[in-house]
């Protein structure tokens with residue numbers, strides 16, 4: 113009988129600001145899931161967007177994780193481990209190779225000259241999360257081999273009109289038809305920046321990630337990513353999407369909720385208090401009392417995480 117390989121999980125923050133309670137919720141659950149089963153936890157810095165990513169933010173992310181006691185086994189800014197680079201800004205050549213593979217093995221890529229303003233003006237339908245479903249303006253009538261365009265263009269991927277299904281560890285069976293739910297999507301922007309969807313698939317595959325834990329805001333992206341796994345002939349990981357933590361007004365946490373940023377939380381709480389609050393929100397403990405990492409490791413089970421879209425923060429939980 114084959115013994116299953118140990119889990120490999122990751123936390124993949126974008127260093128565009130200080131983490132908030134929602135970010136560390138994802139980090140903690142991903143950590144507990146892999147470490148309670150003896151696996152490896154990887155920190156990947158998703159600094160794809162040069163305009164929004166700051167080294168200072170990545171340093172603070174690391175500092176906040178260590179303050180909570182979440183030590184990664186591979187990755188981070190010092191790029192330590194067998195699957196380096198762990199910083200997306202260093203992976204240009206790796207994404208270029210993946211794009212070349214898709215260019216050579218399919219006729220599904222085409223140049224797209226639409227600007228965001230064009231798409232906003234096109235009355236194209238939107239996804240439930242507000243993203244525009246691409247109306248197909250630049251899509252050739254039939255798939256055809258890639259031809260380099262005469263002026264800068266985004267590279268868009270034609271999607272199939274069929275259902276893509278997977279079983280999410282938290283949400284159970286999930287199905288999506290990319291043609292109606294998303295439309296053809298971008299792999300590389302006209303300014304040369306790589307799209308998250310391509311980078312995340314290439315990196316999760318080359319880092320041998322077997323379990324992706326992240327917020328439910330990325331549930332809709334999973335079908336896009338599974339399609340890329342198919343085209344690149346790479347084995348997909350298992351996915352576990354977590355309910356999003358919302359403030360007491362029911363809004364998703366954002367940089368505006370400064371009282372829930374790690375900067376504020378570290379001034380008013382100990383790491384054990386924050387761990388206890390996160391574990392309580394996840395359903396791992398019955399009261400928000402202080403907890404340690406070893407205690408939570410012994411308690412962790414996916415069965416305790418209830419599938420729901422959001423977790424509303426009770427008003428007095430952090431006061």
Ligand code: GLU
Nearest residue numbers: 124125126158312326330
């Ligand atoms: N970098 C993404 C974010 O910070 C997460 C991507 C993922 O976990 O797949 O939202």
